[in-house]
Amino acid sequence: MTKPLRVVQVGLGDIGRAAARLVLEKPHLQLVGAVDPKFVGRPLMEVLDWPYRLEGVVTHHIPAADVAIHCTTSRWETAADELAALVRLGMHCVTSCEQALLPDQHDTARAAELDRLCREHRVSVVGTGVNPGFVMDTLPALLTAACQRVHSIHVRRVVDVATRRPALQRKVGAGLTPAEFDAQLAAGTLRHVGLTDSLLFVARAIGWEDVDVSEKIEPVLGADGRVAGVRQVAHAPNLVWELEMYRGAPEPRDEIHIEGVPPIHLVIRNGVAGDLATPAMLVNIIPQLLAAPPGLHTMAELCLPHFA
Amino acid sequence: MTKPLRVVQVGLGDIGRAAARLVLEKPHLQLVGAVDPKFVGRPLMEVLDWPYRLEGVVTHHIPAADVAIHCTTSRWETAADELAALVRLGMHCVTSCEQALLPDQHDTARAAELDRLCREHRVSVVGTGVNPGFVMDTLPALLTAACQRVHSIHVRRVVDVATRRPALQRKVGAGLTPAEFDAQLAAGTLRHVGLTDSLLFVARAIGWEDVDVSEKIEPVLGADGRVAGVRQVAHAPNLVWELEMYRGAPEPRDEIHIEGVPPIHLVIRNGVAGDLATPAMLVNIIPQLLAAPPGLHTMAELCLPHFA
Incomplete structure (x- = not known):
């Protein structure tokens, strides 16, 4: 030993x-x-x-x-x-x-x-x-190893934050009014850090250099008119990384869709629980x-x- | 360059x-x-x-x-x-x-x-x-990285060989009579080589040493009474690796089920096409x-x- x-x-x-x-x-x-x-x-x-x-x-x-x-x-x-x-x-x-x-x-x-x-x-x-570090970068990069050609990649993570730790719920603005959300968004405290990084990690791995990424974020509203969380998307030509983290998000999952030869469509049901x-x-x-x-x-x- | x-x-x-x-x-x-x-x-x-x-x-x-x-x-x-x-x-x-x-x-x-x-x-x-080398070993091994504890792993690959190259169909005995299948099985030409290896690859990666594996193989019969292909299973305590390769296999897929903390349930719809x-x-x-x-x-x- x-x-x-x-x-x-x-x-x-x-x-x-x-x-x-x-x-x-x-x-x-x-x-x-x-x-x-x-x-x-x-x-x-x-x-x-x-x-x-x-x-x-x-x-x-x-x-x-x-x-x-x-x-x-x-x-x-x-x-x-x-x-x-x-x-x-x-x-x-x-x-x-x-x-x-x-x-x-x-x-x-x-x-x-x-x-x-x-x-x-x-x-x-x-x-x-887990994110960044695994489900939206390391895992999709590994999957491309099975491809002779890669045409496009769509990575999507859907998290029902109601099932996660309170700190994460606060991080996505759950419970805020839309005005409070906008204020916090402007202050830069709401954004999931690392989405563009995950996209770039995969782009770099597969040799797609100088990829031009843009990212947008918007609140998802609940039935009570308050913010339930966020939808954040990073995209570049043929690369879309989507992160939805809000209370009550249906069908929580991690999903990776590679259009290529062969195509690969992977789903992790309920997603990988980040807190664990x-x-x-x-x-x-x-x-x-x-x-x-x-x-x-x-x-x-x-x-x-x-x-x- | x-x-x-x-x-x-x-x-x-x-x-x-x-x-x-x-x-x-x-x-x-x-x-x-x-x-x-x-x-x-x-x-x-x-x-x-x-x-x-x-x-x-x-x-x-x-x-x-x-x-x-x-x-x-x-x-x-x-x-x-x-x-x-x-x-x-x-x-x-x-x-x-x-x-x-x-x-x-x-x-x-x-x-x-x-x-x-x-x-x-x-x-x-x-x-x-792809198998061995990816879907039943490298990929499940990677998934365990997201687990604090691993209780059991079930890996299952279902291939509809009707959609694959003729050599693969012959390899799983598609079209043989049950007697011909038994003869070829005895001659050792039908078995998918590497199923136990894939299980052991993952066991070794996660530190489960001296795992005792047994493997069995049986024909899957088609409606015409002829062999459509094989079902092959390798199992060890808390580890089950299942490979079904036959004509008309429903819901072709690669599936990995880790019972652990967190649990991970992954499905690749239609499976990863091995020929490609x-x-x-x-x-x-x-x-x-x-x-x-x-x-x-x-x-x-x-x-x-x-x-x-």
Whole structure:
């Protein structure tokens, strides 16, 4: 039996706490600490809602570890600086930051600098999750491997947010008046981050360069006239990525339609539950991350992900 | 523009010819020859049924190439010897040999020797295709990445062979009398090779070691009392792999059902057409094969496959 990998959880929101609990369940991983300014000093057992004996408290200071699971932000600029600090401590990093799916798309200089730092410290960094990270990018990219030709791709994710965590419902504006929705949309807090990134991830994988993407977002109204959630669409020539996340959305599913030779029409009934699957992706990718050459990677540069 | 990779096609059955045609379509690949004792001396243009001008004839001799696409056999013992000869010529190899999905499952010594040869000659070898290679192994393995826990997996492929190439119909015994079927079954020519391998590929990926698999096969009879095809099942504790290939099979599909946290229920309507997808897999995996460290690999050890 090899020694378990030491893992530190950075960021203790819903996803971060779930990832930390999953680390606690895995015999090949050892949770050596959890870091979040919001919870400093509070017992880990309580913050993680962990039913068994668990020593330690949430800290400010980052303990020595082999791997950091980073869940603090959706924005690459913030993530890049935090990841750089973790890399300088010699840690491999998995981040849930949505814009880390394709970092150079957001800040080429910061991405190049983080890649250089990774090589210097002989560690790797990758961004993943369920969306972005899996259902709208890694999975459709894999499916194209079975195609001799690809004419067009339509990826659609329909989520009934009534079945999901309250934070996600707030994120899509559920319960707002249309005017409140417009105000929050203008403030930039409602948009799902990463839809265009998912489209570009697949476009880049299949060699469609310089794709011109436009994205639009609109509220979906409920019977009470209030906002039930959003419909967000990214499209480019022959590529349509649609995300519908609202209360009561019918036939929740993940759907991928490739027109090509052969055509492929895939449906995941009820969709992949993001609240559960994102922590799984973050933890399951660790072996592939450690096996990769040092550097800042995308999911296309790691070996086949699977349950670990 | 980098120089195209030189590819030689070894074996010119249905799949081999389709792979060679696909190589001809790809600007980053150059078909430098095709080898098959059955067609020696015949014009490539005619053997490949290629509508454009194409020089050259099928040869016995293997020309210098960077990559060989090997489509001659389902059996690992035969494939291993042929692949060793290609590796000694300095070629990376992709093989459609079904048992090459998990070579060490069939002949540990030959697999170890081929791996050593690959390292010596600084090239890589992998076995792939649509089944095995994609729908019943690589794809379900990837899906488990989104799971915190996996309780059981049920993979089912239903193919209406009436819509597929005649060779596949013969392979599943379509048109035989039940007595002829039994005779051919006893002779070992009817079984789909690779079903247990696909199950074991996923079991190994998710860390379920020493899985005890049993496989059974039975004819499916048509209304005329003749054999329409086969139903073949491999099962192990909490793992069921079912393959139904017969004329008139209703609702053709690829289906993957993971009971776990979260559960995942995926359906590919009409299934992935193997006659088209196997050549695609063989050709699309080439970039990942060349990027891998030298050695004999499985699909789990290569970076994410995608259209190339």
